[in-house]
Amino acid sequence: MISPVTKTTPAFTITMIKGSTTYADAELLTAIRRGDQLNNAIYFIYQQYSQTIQAFILANSGNPADAEDIFQETVVTFIDSVKKDRFRGESSVKTFLAAIARHLWLNELKKRERSEVREKAFENSRDVTEPDISQHMANREVNQQFQEVLGKLGESCKKLLTLFYYENMSMKEILHHLPYENEQVVRNKKYKCLQSLTEMIKQNPVIARLVNKL
Structure with missing residues (x-):
């Protein structure tokens, strides 16, 4: 069971609460754009895709906290992309979410690596x-x-x-x-x-x- 999650961005605030609605990809995009079923849509995304994406983070040098953080950022980025028509279903939702998560995590790893290099250089x-x-x-x-x-x-x-x-x-x-x-x-x-x-x-x-x- 996934607990309620609230995530705030400059564009909007999302809150995940338990829902029973299921969506095909096109229906999910419509629900997000309309906004009247946004909480159900977010819960559906967590139920359907969180394990796969978090498993990717854990398999690539991440810990459980990293996995949860990256998945939440992925959801926020995905919703923002749908609302602004940057994603219109050119690929499957699963593929697009995975691409977002991969991009976010690789950027985070690069940032950490740069920080470690700077610290070692400073210490030496x-x-x-x-x-x-x-x-x-x-x-x-x-x-x-x-x-x-x-x-x-x-x-x-x-x-x-x-x-x-x-x-x-x-x-x-x-x-x-x-x-x-x-x-x-x-x-x-x-x-x-x-x-x-x-x-x-x-x-x-x-x-x-x-x-x-x-």
């Missing part, structure tokens, strides 16, 4: 502050000064970097302490915080001198 850079950060955080005598530096980045960066370097927490453990969706989001946030710290040191001689003294 010789002039970044990260190799020194662990030393600063391990030294309790200078920790207060360094916490002041981190505080200039904002509370979220301060908490994340403190947990990672001072508490030696893994990305998975940090998820239990900070409100991030998954480990990838934590890695992305950590990368951005380190970037900001590096830029701050480059642009502010006072902070640079403080870090050098730590």
Whole structure:
């Protein structure tokens, strides 16, 4: 049984509720365009196509949360395409939904790959502050000064970097302490915080001198 789902886009909001109507492809497109049976149409799409599309995501490096998110995005994109006459039944609904899901997921994988590459490049850079950060955080005598530096980045960066370097927490453990969706989001946030710290040191001689003294 699929639970009710509400999805909001700039164009419209969709809510999936249980319905008993079945549709041929042409009938489904008509129901979406007219809008008077939209909830039934959405429920039908979930019932008919969610397992196939989510199985594709799971088979291609995705997890259950990814599969659900991509399927919901697929449904939103499909409905928007039908309403704007970008899809008029040139292929089957199943084929079109699969194409949308594939496109969305491949884009997501590319985005994650680029993020990982950027993070690795940053971590391997010789002039970044990260190799020194662990030393600063391990030294309790200078920790207060360094916490002041981190505080200039904002509370979220301060908490994340403190947990990672001072508490030696893994990305998975940090998820239990900070409100991030998954480990990838934590890695992305950590990368951005380190970037900001590096830029701050480059642009502010006072902070640079403080870090050098730590």
